[in-house]
Amino acid sequence: MPRRLMKGNDALSEAAVRAGCRFFGGYPITPQSEILEYLSWRLPEAGGTFIQAESELSGINMVYGAAAAGFRAMTSSSGPGYSLLQEGISYIASAELPAVFIDVQRYGSGLGDIFQAQSDYWQATRGGGHGDYRTLVYAPASVQEGVDLIQVAFDKADQYRNPCQILSDASIAQMMEPVTLPEMHEHDPNADWAVRGKRGGDFKRVTSTMYYIEDFDAYIKNKYDVMAEQEQRWESVLVEDADLVLVAYGISSRICKEAVEIARAQGIRLGLLRPITLWPFPVKGFAEVNPDVKAYLSVELTSLPKMEDDVKLACEMKAPVEKFLGGANIPESTAIVERAVSILKEQR
Amino acid sequence: MLSITCAGFGGQGVLTAGLLLAHVSMVSGKEITWVPSYGSEMRGGTASCRLRIGDEAILNPFFSSMDTLIAMNQESLDSFQDAIAPGGVLISNSSMVKDAEFRDDIRVIEVAATEIAGDLKNPRGANIVMLGAAVAATGLVDAEEFADGIDAYFAKKGRSNPLNRECFMRGVQAAAEA
Incomplete structure (x- = not known):
């Protein structure tokens, strides 16, 4: 299939349609409005x-309804709009229905601003809504x-009957890169659990x-334990012999991959x-x-650290965990290398 | 890998020039990132896009030092000239950049893009004149091949215009003469 040059938001939208998504209800907000613009013509074209x-509140509840009827459904938002989705995500999780949500992260609390950030990490991973639920959160780079992961998100949402999220940000959403799109996939809405008029099937739960x-208690704990055990995904780059792992x-x-390339060229592991x-x-x-790694450096585009906590838990503090924060300023890869070098000096 | 910034007033077609560069590079098998500028710049001020074009996967789409700057107006030159790497290329629209002080450690190609496009009765093609000069100066893709790519791009959008090719080739010529 030939490559196409696509904006992150447009590519996510097309890939959702090709994953069998047939319902979108949502409200525009920069920097995710292209998703609505694209799907406003593309979804009707695809039936x-x-x-x-x-x-956003009504959008997410429409998604709730479409999901209960067995359709692959999605909404997307950003910043304050993403906060408004949280109650609905909690409801959909509690009804154990599959759906996909996209958060195109933008900067700041309150109204904030429209440029990139990674400040919604806690809201996405700690369940921004109330109660006992988790969502699988995929973070395309x-x-x-993004195209590949939204397929996975819809499939996993079905497999676990649980909402899944794509945590994007303004830069990936607005930038263009060549992409290869998957084939069109049709999804059958006639699941046993789906509300389909007077047809048979399981007892319906909405x-x-x-x-x-x-x-x-045991049931829901087991559900999320299985997901936590089986659904971890990561990419590692030269970590086996690293003195410091970003x-x-x-x-x-x-930016960190470029930092690794620069550092390795200078003999810094x-x-x-x-x-x-x-x-x-x-x-x-x-x-x-590397079991003898000297330190970790958590790099996030956020004014206040968030993922750093998870890094500390994951490495069990066997090595010190430092942080490199961004936000309004996009860090230079060379600055990350400099910081890594200075941390390594302190560890000697 | 080349890092290129394309900047000008909103409406001068800087994002489109960058898109053409990205699109034709992709068709010729290159890897690309294209990042538009953002924020208040969208409302009448300077618009810009940053491209990275190379044979390998592009890691970081951001950069603070660029190989090539396409400056459509004075403000763009003022904002970005200092960020050009020594030995880099500056394509300056001399129709709008007058009496500028250029650095002497970069290659400066002045192209009267707005006037050329006006003369060719394709006033909105000034960005494509500049693109011609940039493609010729960087040797990124063969100029004729690039011109074919532009024609194909607009034909697919149902907006074929043979004057775009003329604009592009005039830019190529300007770079050759500089």
Whole structure:
């Protein structure tokens, strides 16, 4: 299949349609509005339904309904709009329905600003809504990886009957890269559990499953334990002999990859562990790291550290964990190398 | 790998020039990242896009030092000239950049792009004149092949315009004469 030059948001939208998504309800907000713009014509063309809702709250609840009816459904948002989705995500998780949410992270709390950031890490991985639920959170680092991961997200949402999220950011969303798109996939909405009029199948559940399951505590714990054990994804770059391992996801991981390349050319043994799933955090990836690693450096585009906590837990503090933060300023790869060198000096 | 910034007023086609560069490079088998500038620059001020083009996968799409700057106006020159790597290339639109002080450790190619495009009765093609000069000066892709790529790009969008090719080749010529 020939490569196409696509913007991150457009590519995610097309890949969602090709993954069988046939419903989108949402509200525009920069930097994710291209998703709505694209799906507003593409979904009807593919026989699906696009609704620009009056708010994010109604958008997510429309997704709830479409998911209960067995359709592959999705919404997307950013910044304050993403906060508004959280109640609905909690409801969909409690009803154990599959759906996909995209958060194109933008900078700052409150209204914030429209440029890239990675500040929604806790909201995405700690369950921004109330109660006992988790979502699989995928963090693409390129336009192509977004295309690949949204297929995975829809499949995993079905497999576990649980919402999945794509945690993108303004830079990957707005940039263009060549992509290879998958073939069109049709999804059959007639699942046994789906509300399909008066047809047969299982007892239909459109509200919290806790009302119908005995020993719900054990059941729900087991569900998320299995996901945590089986769904970790990561990429490791030269971690086996690294003196210092950078940990970074999404757009910051690309700056870090360049930092690793620069450092290695100078004989500095830098490595990179790139979480692809943020929940579950890829704890298993840390087993690949040089047992004599001197330090970890968590690199995040956020004013206040967030992923750093997960790095500390994952490495069990067997080596010191330092942080390199960004936010309004995109860090230079050379600055990351300099910081790594100075940390290594302190560790000697 | 080449790092290129394309900058000008919103409306001068700087994002499109970058897109053409990205698209034709992709068709010729290169890896590319194209990042538009963002924020208040979208509203009437300086617009820009940053490209990285190479044979290997592009790691970091951001850069602070560039090999080539396509400056469509004075403000772009003022903003980005210092960030050109020594020995790099500056394509300056001399129709809009007057009496500028250029660095002496870079190659400066002045192209009267706005006037050339006006003369060719394709006033919106000034960005493509500049692109011609940039492609010729960097040797990124063969100029004729690139011109074919531009034609194919616009034909696919149903906006074929033979004047675009003329604009492009005038830019190539300007770089050769510089």
